[in-house]
Amino acid sequence: MRRLLKGTLAVVLLGLAVAAGSRALRAQGAKVPDLSGDWTADRARGGFGQSLSIADMGGRNRGNEPDIPYLPWAREKTLSEKPSTGPNSQFDVTTDPQVVYCEPPGVPHIYLWPIKTKFIPTTEAVYILYEIGPFFRVVWLNSKHPDDPDPQWWGHSIGHYDNGDTLVVDTIGFNDKTWLDQMGHPHTEKLHLTERYKRVDQKTLELDMVIDDPGAYTKPWNSHRNFTLSDTGFLRYQQICSVRENQQFFNNTAKPAVGTASPK
Amino acid sequence: MLNVLRNATSRTLVIMVAMAVGCLTSARVFAHHGANLYDMTKTVELKGTIAKFYWGNPHNEVAIDVTDAKGAVVQWIAYTEPPLVMLERGWTRKSIPVGEKATMYIFAAKNGSNVGTLNRIVLQNGTELTAYDAPRPATAPTPAPAK
Numbered sequence: 081m082r083r084l085l086k087g088t089l090a091v092v093l094l095g096l097a098v099a100a101g102s103r104a105l106r107a108q109g110a111k112v113p114d115l116s117g118d119w120t121a122d123r124a125r126g127g128f129g130q131s132l133s134i135a136d137m138g139g140r141n142r143g144n145e146p147d148i149p150y151l152p153w154a155r156e157k158t159l160s161e162k163p164s165t166g167p168n169s170q171f172d173v174t175t176d177p178q179v180v181y182c183e184p185p186g187v188p189h190i191y192l193w194p195i196k197t198k199f200i201p202t203t204e205a206v207y208i209l210y211e212i213g214p215f216f217r218v219v220w221l222n223s224k225h226p227d228d229p230d231p232q233w234w235g236h237s238i239g240h241y242d243n244g245d246t247l248v249v250d251t252i253g254f255n256d257k258t259w260l261d262q263m264g265h266p267h268t269e270k271l272h273l274t275e276r277y278k279r280v281d282q283k284t285l286e287l288d289m290v291i292d293d294p295g296a297y298t299k300p301w302n303s304h305r306n307f308t309l310s311d312t313g314f315l316r317y318q319q320i321c322s323v324r325e326n327q328q329f330f331n332n333t334a335k336p337a338v339g340t341a342s343p344k
Numbered sequence: 345m346l347n348v349l350r351n352a353t354s355r356t357l358v359i360m361v362a363m364a365v366g367c368l369t370s371a372r373v374f375a376h377h378g379a380n381l382y383d384m385t386k387t388v389e390l391k392g393t394i395a396k397f398y399w400g401n402p403h404n405e406v407a408i409d410v411t412d413a414k415g416a417v418v419q420w421i422a423y424t425e426p427p428l429v430m431l432e433r434g435w436t437r438k439s440i441p442v443g444e445k446a447t448m449y450i451f452a453a454k455n456g457s458n459v460g461t462l463n464r465i466v467l468q469n470g471t472e473l474t475a476y477d478a479p480r481p482a483t484a485p486t487p488a489p490a491k
Contacts, residue, residue, distance in 0.1 A: 120432070164377055171377035194429045211428055310432070317427040325401050332405055333423045333460075337381040337453035 111244035115199040115277060118314045119285050121191070122306035128194060130166040130262040132291070132303040139166040139263045147301060154266050154296040161264030172330075172338045175264070177257060182321035184215060184233045186258030187251065188273065188289055191305045198314050199247070199277070206239055206247060212319040219249050229253030231269045242276070249275040260291065268295030283309040387449040387463045390420055394446050399437035401426050406440055406462060408448050422450040422462035424475040435473060444468045 121128035129137030133145035143150075143159040150158070164174040177183045185193065195211040206219040219239035229236045229252060236253040251273045260267055271293040279285050285307040292300035392410035403423040410418050424430055427437070440446075445468045450460035462475035 168380075169377055170380050172381065174377075194425065312432050316431050319426055319428045320401055322401060329402050329405070329423065332421050333403070334377065334381060336457035336459045337455055340455060 112201055112241060113245045113247055113277075113279060115201070115247060115279055115285065118196045118198055118310045118312075119307035120196045120310040121194055122284070122308040124308075125306040128192075130163070130192065132188060132192075132261045132265065132289075133263075134302070134304055139163070139168070142166075142168065142263045148265065149298040149301055151296055151298060157266045158264050161259070163262055163264055165262050171334055176262070177259065178321065179326070182323055182326070183257060184213065186233050186254065187217065187235070188275070188291070188303065188305075189259055189261055190215070191287065192262045193319075195319060196310055196314055197307065206249075209314075211315050211317075212321075214315060214318060214320075219247075225250075225252055231255040233258065235271075235273070245278055247275075247277040249273075249277070251275070266296055267291075267293045270295040285309075381453060382451045382461050383454050384451050384461070386451075388452045388460065390448045390450065392420075392446070392448075394440055394442050394444055395419055396421075397437075397440035397442055399427055404430060404435075406448065406465065408446060418458060420448070420450070420458040420460070422448060422460045422475075424462045430475070433474065439473055440465065441467065 130139035131137055131142070131145065133139075133141075133148050135147045136142070136145045142163075143155055160175075162170040162173055162175045164171050164176040164179045171179075174180065178185055178189075190210055190212065191197075193212055197211075198209040200207040200209065203221070205221055208217040208219060210216065215234075217234050217237055219237040221239055223238045225236055225238060231253060232255055234254075235251040237249050237251040239247055239249045242248045252271070254267065254269060254271045254273075256266070256268050256271075258267070259265060271291070274290040274292070276288045277285060278288075287305040287307065289303045289305075290300050291297070291303060390408055390410050392408040394406065395409045396405070396407035398405040403426055405421055405423050407419055407421045410420060412418055424435075427435075430439075447466040449463040449465070451463060452460040464472060464474045464476075466472045
């Protein structure tokens with residue numbers, strides 16, 4: 081009997097190992113899009129801006145963008161915020177949580193920063209690295225979201241390859257502490273973000289996004305970012321948020337510019 | 345800015361206002377924390393000696409000592425984007441030689457304080473380093489009105 085149990089266990093374990101190996105081989109054999117390289121915002125094609133609104137990337141029409149389907153509270157919340165950058169920035173009194181609290185930007189806000197992004201594909205996940213933080217995300221391949229994920233800064237991401245040329249990332253489980261962009265667009269824990277990364281030529285990466293948050297917007301809406309290949313090297317300097325360094329910067333260059341200048 | 349002009353004219357402190365036409369429409373200008381604190385429509389020219397170059401987060405800072413008409417040294421501080429971004433534009437932590445003469449062009453504080461956002465700097469050896477690649481003035485810089 082004991083021998084039978086041992087044999088059965090061995091067969092089961094072997095079966096599991098084969099299945100796992102097959103999954104890995106399938107993953108390795110699948111056409112994986114080449115996203116290698118260091119990707120920076122393509123300023124020439126509007127890849128760098130203040131807002132996720134495609135109609136108002138510069139943020140001049142904050143709260144009244146034609147392509148953002150606000151719920152009333154979300155519009156009021158947006159207009160109540162004081163951005164740290166942009167045409168109507170109020171840096172000295174900003175409510176930008178990244179500036180005030182040194183908090184992570186989250187996604188998609190991180191794509192409003194002038195930093196580079198790098199993709200590290202493996203058989204079980206794609207790791208997305210960023211020069212600010214330095215932060216990283218894990219996009220689990222061939223996986224599922226937890227039934228009830230803890231709300232967190234970067235949410236829970238799963239992904240797959242589509243058409244052999246696109247990495248599709250599906251993220252839920254966000255907390256509601258980040259802004260969607262520099263303009264203070266809010267979101268709730270109901271946010272469901274879909275990202276599609278596609279390398280359209282050797283030096284060009286495009287990102288299409290669907291922002292689906294029924295807690296803040298009446299319907300899903302789209303955004304887009306452009307990236308270009310950079311050859312200057314990844315993470316040559318660590319973009320770290322330090323309260324001490326922020327305070328030094330504010331005292332040196334911003335505080336004197338607030339209010340009435342002291343006599344020279 | 346009027347205060348800047350009133351206080352600035354001298355042999356050694358030459359401030360010229362250059363109308364940087366087009367800056368208002370530059371998305372990159374708006375990427376900075378400038379809209380409510382600094383006058384992003386024109387640059388101020390500062391000739392002096394580099395007193396400090398801070399290379400670090402959240403923004404680099406360049407301090408320049410400028411001697412006014414009475415011989416008093418006035419220090420101006422201007423900031424750039426962070427090292428990560430400036431590396432992309434060819435800057436390093438050794439780009440600005442402390443102690444050397446230089447000319448800085450800055451978007452100065454609206455309230456007349458000696459602070460601003462760096463547009464570009466011309467070093468003693470003639471090397472010009474751009475902080476923003478904001479559009480250049482459509483016309484040559486105009487000297488400040490004589491007093």
